[in-house]
Every structure is written in C-alpha cells, then in structure tokens.
Amino acid sequence: MLELNNVSFQVNEDKGDKEIIRGVSLHVPESKLVVITGPNGGGKSTLARLIAGIERPTEGRIRFRGRDITDMGITDRAKLGIAYAFQQPVRFKGIRVLDLVRIAAGKELSAAGACEYLSAVGLCARDYIGREVNASLSGGELKRIEIATVLARKAALSVFDEPEAGIDLWSFQNLIEVFENMRRAIQNSSILIISHQERILNIADEIVVIKDGRVEAQGPREQILPRLMGTPSAVSECHMISAKGGTDA
Amino acid sequence: MKLDEIQKRLLREIADLHAVPEGAYNIRSNSQMAGRRSTANIEITSKTDVSGMDIRIAPFTRNESVHIPVVLTQTGLKEVVYNDFFVGEGADVLIVAGCGIDNCGNQDAQHDGVHRFYVGKNAHVKYVEKHYGSGDGAGRRILNPGTEVYQQEGSLVEMEMVQIKGVDDTVRTTTAQLAAGAKLLVRERLMTHGQQRAISTYVVELNGAGATADVVSRSVARDSSYQKFDAKIVGNAPCSGHTECDSIIMDNGRILAVPGLEANDLDAALVHEAAIGKIAGEQLTKLMTLGLTEAEAEEQIINGFLQ
DSSP: OEEEEEEEEEEEETTEEEEEEEEEEEEEOTTOEEEEEOSTTSSHHHHHHHHHTSSOOSEEEEEETTEEOTTOOHHHHHHHTEEEEOSSOOOOSSOBHHHHHHHHHTSOOOHHHHHHHHHHTTOOHHHHTTSBSSTTSOHHHHHHHHHHHHHHHTOSEEEEEOTTTTOOHHHHHHHHHHHHHHHHTOTTOEEEEEOOBHHHHTTOSEEEEEETTEEEEEEEHHHHHHHHTTSTTSBOHHHHHHTTTOOOO | OOOOHHHHHHHHHHHOOSSSOSSEEEEEETTEEEEEEOOSSEEEEEOSSSSEEEEEEOTTOEEEEEEEEEEEOSTTOEEEEEEEEEEOTTOEEEEEEEEEEEOOSSSOEEEEEEEEEEEOTTOEEEEEEEEEEEOOSSSOEEEOOEEEEEEOTTOEEEEEEEEEEOOOEEEEEEEEEEOTTOEEEEEEEEEEOTTOEEEEEEEEEEOSTTOEEEEEEEEEEOTTOEEEEEEEEEEOSSEEEEEEEEEEEOTTOEEEEEEEEEEOSTTEEEEEEEEEEOOOHHHHHHHHHTTOOHHHHHHHHHHHHTO
16 A cells, blocks of 8 residues: 655754654555554654655655655645545634535535534534634544544545544543544555554554654564553553643654 | 626626515616615615715614615726615614626726715614626726714624725725614625735724624735725723734735724723734645645635635
C-alpha cells in the first residue's frame, strides 16, 4: 500500500540545518492497521505530514500502491486515496459541519448521509450538522468531526495523527470503538495511526517505533508490544489522566 | 412596463425575485416605475417634491412584506432617490430593498438611495438589502446608499446588507438613533474585487435605557480593492453596544478598520472587535487533504466566511 524508502526531512533553523527524519524506511501493507509510536519529539507527526504531502522529503522516495508520489502535492495525493486527520483540527468561520463532511465525501451527500459519519464517531448528528466548525465547538467535538471527515473520504489509506491528543478520557473510550470498527471493515484499505495509547497499539497488526527521527523497531504487534510496555511509547489510559494535555508537537 | 432579460436577472440577484412578489412592492427600472402594489396595511405613494416614495405601514400589521428593488441598465444614468418608511406601532414586517446595475457602456451609472426608517414602538422590522453589479463596459457602477434609522421604545430592527459582486464604488452611510429598550442588529457582508472601493460608515446612538446595538461586518478584499469600515457606537444612556469587523485580505487588497466607541453614561457597556488577516494556511491545507485544489479550497473558505 504505502512504502517509504530512506526518507529524510530537514528544516533550516537559525543554528543551521536540523534533521527531523533520518533515513526512514517503512511499509504499510494492504488491509493492515499500522501504529507508529515512540517518544514525543521523535518525528512521528512529521512523518504523517510527509505522507499526506504537507511536507516534502529532502531525500528518499514515497510510493503509494506502486506509484511514486514523492513529488505530488496534497490535493493529488488526496485524490489518489490518502486521507489525513490532523492532530489539532482546523477551525473555520462560516463552514458548517455538514459542508465539511460533504467536501470530504466529494459528492452531494444528503444530510442523513452525513449524519451516519457523525453518529459513527459518537456525535448526536442532529445537534451538530448545522453548526459552524468554529471556536464554539470543544476540542473533543472538533476531534470527532475531524475523524468523521476522514471516514467520509472512504480512502484507501487513512492516516490519523494522535487521535487521543486533546480529548478527555470519556471521549477517548468512544474513539477506541471507532478504530475497532474501522479495523473490522479494513478490507481493501489500510490505516496508519500515530499513537502512544496501549488500547490502540493493542489493535495494531504492526507497530513501528520512531525515535530521534529513525525507525528503532518495526514488526508484528506480538513481537514489538511486549518490549514497549511500561515505556512512554505505550501508555495506558490511567497514565493518560495524569499526563493529560501532553501531546506531540 | 415590461422588463427585459437583463433586468429580470438583476432582480433575481438582488431580491431573489423570479415573479411578481407577494405583498406590497414597487419595482423601479431606469428611473421609471415598472410596477407597484399597495395592500390594505401597506401604502406606497410617490413623493411630489423629490424622486422617491413614502411607504406607510399601519400599526400592528403582521407578517407582511414590502419589496422595493431598483435596476439600472442604462449607461450614464445617475439618480438620487429618497424612500421613507413609516412603520406603525407593533407592526412586524419584512422589507427587501436592493439595487442591481448592469452597465455595458462607457459612462458611469449611479444610484444613490436614501432610506429613512421611522420605526414605531415595539415594531419589528427585518430589512434585507443586496447590491449587485454586472456588465463589462468601461463605465463604473456606483452605489451610495444612505440609511437613517429612528427607533422608538422597544422596537427591533434587523438589517442584512450584502454587496458581493460588481459594484465599483460604494460609500454607504448608516446612522441610527435608539430610544429606551430598542434593539438594532446589523449584519453586513462585503466583497470587493479589482480596483473597487467600498467605504462603510456607521454611527449608532443609544439614547435610551436598555437600548442595544450589535453591528457586525464580515468582508473580503481581493485583487487591488480597498475597503474602509468605520463603525461608531455612542452610549448616551445605560445601554450595551457591540461592533465587530472581521476581514480577509487577498492579493493586494487593503482594509482599514476604524472601530469607535463613545460612552457618555457610566452604565454604557460598549465593546469593539476588529480582525484583519489572510486566509489561514492550515485551513487551505485541511481542505486540500479532502481533495480540493488550492483555488477550490479558497473559494469554500470565502463562501463560508461570507455566508
């Protein structure tokens, strides 16, 4: 499905170039759920942005379903079937939840059709459909709407950047169910989730550990997860409460 | 008088009119009356001293509407029109005004409409005004609306003013004086293109206890256009007022926002907000990850913003 070959990414800072991603190679197989984990600041979110086309690698190639997409822009990658859920959802003055879900679906979706996606992320659709995607919505509500827009895309590859960031524990419980449902219906699509959450790691087929911009480990869950338990790469929900608000930049 | 296709199109743009409207109406086309109807409760008469009309709405008239659209399709035509609305006590009406200019010629076409509203006690007026210009002649399309509102105790006036396309030059001046318990809500939406210039000035005086005003403008300045939004709320009594200007600039567009507050009473609570900026990069990025091109994303953001 998706292949990264020796991908590097560096940014120019005052003190000189800084390498955020260093020669990362990884593979997201067809019909699999892959979770990328690792310590904060290790480059996980950057990797997701490189896949969505928001950033371009300084070195290396990215292939999607056999096609080299390294030089493709965001729109073209989206059209090819890559969906991306932002860690911090964007707010819009005047654009309604219904408008956003319709844009995501890429067709004239009925209000009832849009409601299905909102219900799937645990929102009482009728209360939300006409609301603006603006600051009047809470962080948890925006996050679920963000995930609903990715569901509506019915994409071949759905990338979620820390879905647990910025939401309360109660909302998180519901979100786990969303991902479990997606996992069950994964046929002919793949899911890539960036997360520290034990319950998300538990539903992964494969786990990739990113540290200091490099792949530290990758393999089937059974192999990788036992090594991670008790480290910051795999935190339980109890830790989530004490470490509330600790999100990856 | 029969309307041609251009005039009909202008009517659709400014008043959503596809046929003769329900209720009272007056259609003005190239300075001529193209149709008029008064109803039992709403009387429309022509002024005798100047060009324009008196519209008298009987007290306690409910759920009725008045449409007074104006269309200009003649190049070089310049007119000043005075329309006075006398809204009786306790009436509840919708007034739809608007002006569409199609100028294919080389001379300027200009309509300056002065609307005065005398709103009786506890009356409720919803006023919708749309301005629109089309035609590719070198002559400019100019609209200078002047609106004066005089609100008696407990009245409510809601104004929705829209100018999205094609007007080259506009100076709009709105003044309002509110008695005790009266309320004024203004929603202005403005978009300018090319070399267009739009100046919008409000002076709202809150003269009675409990009067409230909320003046909100959302605007977009594209290309090399220029806008000035100058809104002043004066609190002369225990009252509350809020004014807000929220703008997007694109290309070489320029906007000057001048929010003004004047409190002449210790219990006047007045607030202003103004924000100008370009479209946030992450908004474009989000819509592009949903499959829109950058231009399509921009259009969605602007449409939403001006909705």
